[in-house]
Amino acid sequence: MRLRLTPRDDSYYEMFADSANNLVIASRLLVELISEDADREAITEKMRACEQTGDERTHAIMRRLNESFVTPFDREDIYRLASCLDDVMDSMDAAVDLIGLYRLDRLPKGIIDQVEVLERAAELTAEAMPRLRSLKDLTGYWIEINRLENQADQIYRRLLAHLFSGEYDALTVLKLKDVIEELETAADAFEHVANTVESIAVKES
Amino acid sequence: MRLRLTPRDDSYYEMFADSANNLVIASRLLVELISEDADREAITEKMRACEQTGDERTHAIMRRLNESFVTPFDREDIYRLASCLDDVMDSMDAAVDLIGLYRLDRLPKGIIDQVEVLERAAELTAEAMPRLRSLKDLTGYWIEINRLENQADQIYRRLLAHLFSGEYDALTVLKLKDVIEELETAADAFEHVANTVESIAVKES
């Protein structure tokens, strides 16, 4: 083990946990939005608030980084982890925005599978963040996120095949494709978060 | 403050400023191209020359990096900043190329808003580059670039909604979407430049 000769700044762990918990809320809003009798306007409003909370938390981490003399791990890694968490939020928010922008009243059923994978990935990420403190027991987290990303990929490809099955006209395909691609990007972004955590663990171990 | 015990190599600041000034020229060519009575062929030619100048400058920075023993900040950051500036140029050049390739004689009016944001971002970036020397007064720059990127995002989404308003057939939507996406990528790339500058300032402060 490595001795730490400098006082630790524990606030980062809490800030990362806050950011990840915010992603759990956002992913549940996505699940709600997909359901048939959803009050879309109200959910879109909540999503926007969620995205703003996320932005504030990202900036709080950046400000803290500016003021800290000692950081628990490399400054660049803190920076990258905060950015990756922010990317997840941006994609989930963009998907909700596109659904409204394109006035997509009916969505293919398979989208629920995509969104449930995102919810699970958000929960796993939120559970893992506090373990950054010890850098222990993280292997299971990134293996599971990688498995979920593979699953998300399969769901995404199945949805793509469905879009081109002949049921939809070209313009509708274009619109729906944008939405499911944004959700796939969110799944990828969860993997980038996990990769960043893995690379921190590799460096600090 | 940090004492510098090594001689500084100031040529980097000039090379970054040159690259950014080249982006100002490119963004003004884009504004010109959008205007109704534009001589598209002549502008496309100028854009190509601009892109080649950009490439030469990027390579000059890389060569300098190979030959330098001491650099004003981390080698990787110099490398990343040069790459990000190059990415902006690539997207602006690609947008011009696509307009020609797809023979898009008429463009939606809203594109002018997108392009004017790029011009403003280029100007701000060019003004900020010389301040890398002192790493002072950069906060205003990256806050403003982030604000511009948000504005670009709104313009982009408004243009997307317009594309699907029923005015265009599916193939035209596909073509125009490629162009406005490339311009949106350029706006994002300006934000990556600003993020790199921010992360250099965070590390060196």
Next chain:
Amino acid sequence: MRLRLTPRDDSYYEMFADSANNLVIASRLLVELISEDADREAITEKMRACEQTGDERTHAIMRRLNESFVTPFDREDIYRLASCLDDVMDSMDAAVDLIGLYRLDRLPKGIIDQVEVLERAAELTAEAMPRLRSLKDLTGYWIEINRLENQADQIYRRLLAHLFSGEYDALTVLKLKDVIEELETAADAFEHVANTVESIAVKES
């Protein structure tokens, strides 16, 4: 020259060479798949096996990194190089998958040019990996990869123009565009590999 006071771990060079050789196999499967009388099902099966081999090699590098105390160059660079090689494989695999998923029985002839550039890039990358050991004679490799990427770009744009020439309906354009974009992403990913090698050489020189 820099003295090395620590024992070198040569296994990394072999693992990177293995990964790159696997990309040569994958690129040749792509060439085979494009030919008119191809047994697509058999090739898709082989591609899947190839992608799994790639994944195993990537994970072997990551595991080795976890266990190594001394690495031949920066841990993060080893991590990034392994990830970039993996990205190439993912894009080539995704292209094959989309061709099957969209049931694209006929592909535009120009795709063979795209795929042959990928094959050449894979071969060059595989030849360059063993030279990471000495970090010598790598300049020619990354100049050539950059040239190939420019060529790939021109082929890609020519294919795009062809897609919109009026020969295809909107849904077919959408499908074919996804395939050629994935192949273009693979060409870009080869350039990212070369850029990573270049940045390792810059740092270690």
